[in-house]
Amino acid sequence: MNTTLIAPDLKINNPCRIELRFSKHNEVREFFVESDDCSLKELIVKTLERAKNSKSQLLIEIEDTLRQNAQKSLELFSLYKEVLSYFSPNQLMAIDTENTLCRCFGVSRSEVAALIERGASDALTVTNLSKAAGGCGSCLSDIIPMFKTSREEKVIPAVSFNAFKKDMVAGKRPYQFLLEDIYPLAEKLGGISIEGLIGHHLYIIGDEEAMSSKEFVSQITAQDSELSIFFI
Numbered sequence: 209m210n211t212t213l214i215a216p217d218l219k220i221n222n223p224c225r226i227e228l229r230f231s232k233h234n235e236v237r238e239f240f241v242e243s244d245d246c247s248l249k250e251l252i253v254k255t256l257e258r259a260k261n262s263k264s265q266l267l268i269e270i271e272d273t274l275r276q277n278a279q280k281s282l283e284l285f286s287l288y289k290e291v292l293s294y295f296s297p298n299q300l301m302a303i304d305t306e307n308t309l310c311r312c313f314g315v316s317r318s319e320v321a322a323l324i325e326r327g328a329s330d331a332l333t334v335t336n337l338s339k340a341a342g343g344c345g346s347c348l349s350d351i352i353p354m355f356k357t358s359r360e361e362k363v364i365p366a367v368s369f370n371a372f373k374k375d376m377v378a379g380k381r382p383y384q385f386l387l388e389d390i391y392p393l394a395e396k397l398g399g400i401s402i403e404g405l406i407g408h409h410l411y412i413i414g415d416e417e418a419m420s421s422k423e424f425v426s427q428i429t430a431q432d433s434e435l436s437i438f439f440i
Contacts, residue, residue, distance in 0.1 A: 217229045218291070220287065220290050220291070222290055223284075223286045223287055224241065224242060224243030224244075224245065224248060224287075225242040226242075226252065227240040228266075236256060236259050239256045241253050241256070248280055248283055248284075251280060251284070252273075252287065254273070266291060267288070267291060270284065270287060270291060271288065271406055271407065274407070275406070275408070275409065278436060281409055281436070282411075282438055285403075285404065285406065285411055285440075288404075288406065289404070309347050309350060309351065310338075310339070310340035310341060310342075310343070310347045311343075312342070312343025312344055312347075313339040313340060315338050315339060315340040317350075320334055320340055320354060323338060324355065329355070330355065331352055331387070332384070332387060334351055345381055345382060377405070377408060377435065378431040378432040378435070382407075386402070386405055390405070393424060393427055393428065394424060397424050398420055399415065399418055399420045400414040400420065400421060400424055401413040403440055408436060409436050410428070410435060410436070410437045410438070411438050411440055412424075412438070412440065413439070414439060
């Protein structure tokens, strides 16, 4: 398997100043964090310390911290998006992108392409037929562009996918809940833009006081009482 280096040194200024240096083996070699928010700084430092000697765990550790700290959810989500903009899920997991598409079930890119050529019209069909993206769901962001005219390609943000296989939201995998419930309802009600779903934290852009937003929150949270919705 060919290992793709995740990135050169990374500098982030949102939500605080962070500098990361990586080894050639994709490990977080050293880091620097500066913030006026002491509690946020402490959270991020602890998160980076957990990832420091663990290959390709940076996003996973940020997600884990985000899940456990709802009071800092918006700041951590901002950091998550910033990091995600530098690294693709495939790079983080050191996947050989020329061959293996789904690491969880060992499905190749050529297998997925063959299913699409034979008539699979959307990502869920591909998952049902091959199990690709049926585990952590991170490779869905690579499958979607293979559909030149698919609806999902236009609406699903990569930030929606997390690396926790144990996650179930409303009895479904997160990406499945997005496709089947969240996006259709947001489109029906209007005035809402979906930014991401990390565990049971759903991030949206919209007017929190608008009737459409209140109806959206009411219907979505009714499907899973543990779901928390954050307006950005």
